[in-house]
Amino acid sequence: MKTEDLDTPVPVIDLAIVDANLKRMQDYCDRHGIALRPHIKTHKIAKLAERQLALGAKGITCQKLGEAEVMADAGIEDILISYPLIGPVKAKRLAALAGRAKMSVAIDSLVALETVASAAQMANADIGVLVEFDSGLGRTGVVTVGEALDLAQKVTDTPHLSFDGLMTYPASEASVPFIKQARDAFAAAGLSIPKVSGGGTANAFRTHEFGVIDELRVGTYLYNDRMMMGVGHAELEDCAFDVVVTVVSRPTPDRAIIDAGTKSLTSDPAGKGGPGHGLIREYPDAVIERLTEEHGMVDLSACETKPEIGERLRIVPNHVCPVSNLHDSVLVLENGSLSEWRVDARGLTR
Amino acid sequence: MKTEDLDTPVPVIDLAIVDANLKRMQDYCDRHGIALRPHIKTHKIAKLAERQLALGAKGITCQKLGEAEVMADAGIEDILISYPLIGPVKAKRLAALAGRAKMSVAIDSLVALETVASAAQMANADIGVLVEFDSGLGRTGVVTVGEALDLAQKVTDTPHLSFDGLMTYPASEASVPFIKQARDAFAAAGLSIPKVSGGGTANAFRTHEFGVIDELRVGTYLYNDRMMMGVGHAELEDCAFDVVVTVVSRPTPDRAIIDAGTKSLTSDPAGKGGPGHGLIREYPDAVIERLTEEHGMVDLSACETKPEIGERLRIVPNHVCPVSNLHDSVLVLENGSLSEWRVDARGLTR
Structure with missing residues (x-):
């Protein structure tokens, strides 16, 4: 992909x-x-x-x-x-x-x-x-x-x-x-x-x-998701749902900002799944330490290499169920190609 | 209303x-x-x-x-x-x-x-x-x-x-x-x-x-919202956005369950606005102590009177911005009558 x-x-x-x-x-x-x-x-x-x-x-x-x-x-x-x-x-x-x-x-x-x-x-x-x-x-x-x-x-x-x-x-x-x-x-x-x-x-x-x-x-x-990894139900390779984000800012050597906050990832914690607000596949030592509504603040201090502005990152969410509910559609990867599927019951709170 | x-x-x-x-x-x-x-x-x-x-x-x-x-x-x-x-x-x-x-x-x-x-x-x-x-x-x-x-x-x-x-x-x-x-x-x-x-x-x-x-x-x-009350910007009477919920279960004398969880209220905290996941207008001494996706667990132990199953409660959210984003529409009370307004940009994360 x-x-x-x-x-x-x-x-x-x-x-x-x-x-x-x-x-x-x-x-x-x-x-x-x-x-x-x-x-x-x-x-x-x-x-x-x-x-x-x-x-x-x-x-x-x-x-x-x-x-x-x-x-x-x-x-x-x-x-x-x-x-x-x-x-x-x-x-x-x-x-x-x-x-x-x-x-x-x-x-x-x-x-x-x-x-x-x-x-x-x-x-x-x-x-x-x-x-x-x-x-x-x-x-x-x-x-x-x-x-x-x-x-x-x-x-x-x-x-x-x-x-x-x-x-x-x-x-x-x-x-x-x-x-x-x-x-x-x-x-x-x-x-x-x-x-x-x-x-x-x-x-x-x-x-x-x-x-x-x-x-x-x-x-x-x-x-x-990360919570299921934390309780031992799943390994990283069993996680099927990523949120792909972009690094939109690198204000300091150890801080990256991604274009996903609580409105894309929720503020649910991962429990035993680890600190922060999701696991970045490409930089597993990075910690998404805070989220505001549309910003994710990433601490890169433990990373040997660090992402550049514009780089895409794949995030395994802490708790996938409410994340899925935030998005009108998902991209589905099948045999190497992507198609868009509607999240039919998204937001049906009643 | x-x-x-x-x-x-x-x-x-x-x-x-x-x-x-x-x-x-x-x-x-x-x-x-x-x-x-x-x-x-x-x-x-x-x-x-x-x-x-x-x-x-x-x-x-x-x-x-x-x-x-x-x-x-x-x-x-x-x-x-x-x-x-x-x-x-x-x-x-x-x-x-x-x-x-x-x-x-x-x-x-x-x-x-x-x-x-x-x-x-x-x-x-x-x-x-x-x-x-x-x-x-x-x-x-x-x-x-x-x-x-x-x-x-x-x-x-x-x-x-x-x-x-x-x-x-x-x-x-x-x-x-x-x-x-x-x-x-x-x-x-x-x-x-x-x-x-x-x-x-x-x-x-x-x-x-x-x-x-x-x-x-x-x-x-x-x-x-409750967070703005906590920082002194607003009083309760300045809060314009409630989530109306129903008590769906009363398993014990001190516990009520409401039909709103993180998919209706988010898991955002209120900061200085108080404990729990929202303020119940009718029962201000109640504490919405936990949320799962569609359940809100309410501790009634500090309440003199307690709600019955079926009773409607009006909740002032902790943080209204991401709550608004969870709902396709809102009911708008104007001159005593309600009309439904679409949340036009709801879920537009990109």
Whole structure:
């Protein structure tokens, strides 16, 4: 790829690496009898979702109705919204989706249950329901088995709704005790748990060890990023998504400014992936020490050779999911040539 | 405004507050004989730029060519790009702009100067050039008066280019010694400095005290945010841009989850504006302690009353500029009714 001719900053995806990442995860799931339901929030591109399904994914996961609407428009038929939908506005949109795709939704409260029930009634269509529990992350999800059982029973009592099982994020050892307790409690109540859905790329290849996860929701695995390198899921050669930038200023011998700031790279940290705001492939000893909105300040003091003004640099982002969401389109490198793909669900926050 | 019917998360702008903020800044500049050249990177909306010009702004500032193209499409005629443009791809786009608007560009290197010169030649049109200097922020900008003079002289020697003056960000006491030194050095070389352009909302109302700034580039002042409250520029009633969200989960008595995470609010901190990821107007004692992509985790332990699932909350963002950039449109509240305005230059990173 000749980066010199590119207008920057621009995300460039290496499709060969994407395909290898997709295949590695699908093979893992196939080997262990785990259903793969990729989370499209990372790429938000219908063509990539279709690629995931073609390899064997059982359906997709979306976080927002807007993402699901775009994916249903592209003809995708089995969609889980792993996020509580609340209130009549969301119910109406969910109803419209239920009329044209096999929808399932995660809930963790009665209000969320009522929203899904109302959507199913409006659509006169069946909607699957997963009850989300908290396995330690402390965001959504019920915190006791009793609450999960109560919600599951109410789901089974509601016309058009089916109880599809339990869901959590992330899948880890910490989720095992809850699931085992839930199995006993549900069995005692005469209710089966059709599946347990877990998520997260970081622990993905350990999912079989937990012994309780039937379905895996993963997003980042197709691109990978510096955070995934930090947790040991990926090596640099597994990272498929770079932001190509230009050095626009060299005010001092040890400082370079690149034409990408938080509006191109976000201000998300890399966690264990290293210091600064992204890894520069050509200058791994450089540190992108600060970002303002459109500037990236690069400390070159540890670099033996240093980039010139005008030089293009390829940056592996700290956290690729929100970066992907900042760009209307990505350039896709396939067999040596680049084409532009629209990020179909970019910015669909609702 | 009835927030109950809104599909969330959604940015809502109070136009009366915007207008008051615009007027306050324009009045300040008029009172002190300072030209106002608002930075549209905060709002990225042509209609708001037109409002700024109608009140007396002398032109606008853009950070990227994409923003300038959108504003030129809307008929805006005087545009400064306060950012170094580097290389032939940018030169071609700048040339196209120079053919239809009065363009000026900031430079801090010979390569940037050559890019502008090449654009002016291509367009056979004049382009103004400001030489940027670093007043302590450590991003772009020359660091010595000698470099500034050398660039300014080269600008005056280049066909179609005019030396419009010096530029820095932010305007502060720290910029004064450089400007005074530059005045002497430029005078000795027989070169006048037509203007000095400074920027930044935080210090804006102190610009006259510095005694050396002729033009003010400010963006955030029209909306304000938690960061501007932290530095003492704004009070809560001056904040015009809220993100309206819904409480989607209440897993524990002290925890609420809102349907906005980093993809709606960014992960930018508020600086002195306070802890967490935004100020909840209805529950000022609540702390949005963590964000993931689509979840906001709210600590309610300090709140006397606590929100229910389904309740709408209005959040003043930490840093409004990148938040505005995440949303395709905003709802604008004017005389009690809401209309949807497109964020015209949203996501134009290039």
